[in-house]
Amino acid sequence: MKRVTINDIAQRAGVSKGAVSYALNGRPGVSQQTRDKILEVARELGWAPSRTARMLSGSRTETFGLILARDPRILGSEPFHMMFIAGLQAELSRRGYALLLQLTATAAEELELYPRWSSERRVDAVIVVDMRVDDPRVGTLCALGMPAVFVGDPSQTGGFTTVWTDDAAAMTAAIRRLVELGHRRFGRVAGTPEFSHTRVRDRAFEQVITAEGVTGTIIHADYSDAAGRQATRDLWALPERPTAIVYDNDLMAVAGLSAFSEMGVEVPAEVSLLAWDDSHLCAITHPQLSALHHDVMAFGAHVGRRLFELLDGAEPAAHADSTPGLLERESTGPPPC
Secondary structure, eight states: OOOOHHHHHHHHHOOHHHHHHHHHHTSSSSOOHHHHHHHHHHHHHHHHHHHHHHTTOOOOEEEEEEEEEHHHHHHHOHHHHHHHHHHHHHHHHHHHHEEEEEESSSSEEEEHHHHHHHTTTOOEEEEEESTTTOHHHHHHHHHHHHOEEEEGGGGGGSEEEEEOOHHHHHHHHHHHHHHHTTOOEEEEOOOOOOBBHHHHHHHHHHHHHHHOOOEEEEEEEEEEEHHHHHHHHHHHTTSOOEEEESSSSSHHHHHHHHHHHHTTTTTTTTTEEEEEEOOGGGSSSEEEEEEEEEEEEHHHHHHHHHHHHHHOOOOOOEOOOOOOOOOOOOSSSOOOO
């Protein structure tokens, strides 16, 4: 169908294009009677404002942006971001907003996109994930004056609006529970070391290990199943094998469970496994994986709500989401005698 223009409205209403523009934009210059007539004709014709025109006039784009500097192969198989985006999109759809999602090969490419988006007025605000230690995106977005909601450690977000989870408390509670079950040797298959949430979890792991008088080994990986599998084998090759292993995401935990199956190691009789986030993957394995449960879709929706609050003039603040809680299934138990 042909798009209805102000020319169409002007012809039908018998007025000038200028009068139509004044009426549709709520500006003075026409009488109330003429304004009412123009608006009635616009409704009859099914007129809707042009997104491009709104952008050029300085109005909102009704779009938020999200850039992920991740290997698409990992992104397609790792559940966290898909669940996060689903929750975010559900919240945006309620308000008629769209999500502009773009993948980049490197963090440097991501950094180059923000000035382009800003100059082209592509989005009203951006969501920033995978916070890094001394993250350069903080300075870039601040210089651009670009509204943003960061997802991660509030100490690294430079005063921007932030939504975060208490990963340190979750890690501490999980290790203490495993110590209660009798475990004394721990392994941790961690995520990418440059991410600030990895550092938070690493520190919490090391601190609780020391406080409980037990031992632990950390191996960093890239969240992929291949890396999770290799890290699991490396931990099992240690002279003092861990009796419990905590993984930084579900995909690596599933890969670790598969690796132990290949090696003929019984879970949890010989080693306990604990995943992070608790996607559907954890419930379809055998044995079912215990996990630090986090409602990731609700997390994404929470971020969406903060974006709208930001546009409505809310002051930047750090907002705590729910702390992941230990959900014990079949993959954790006492250590072997």
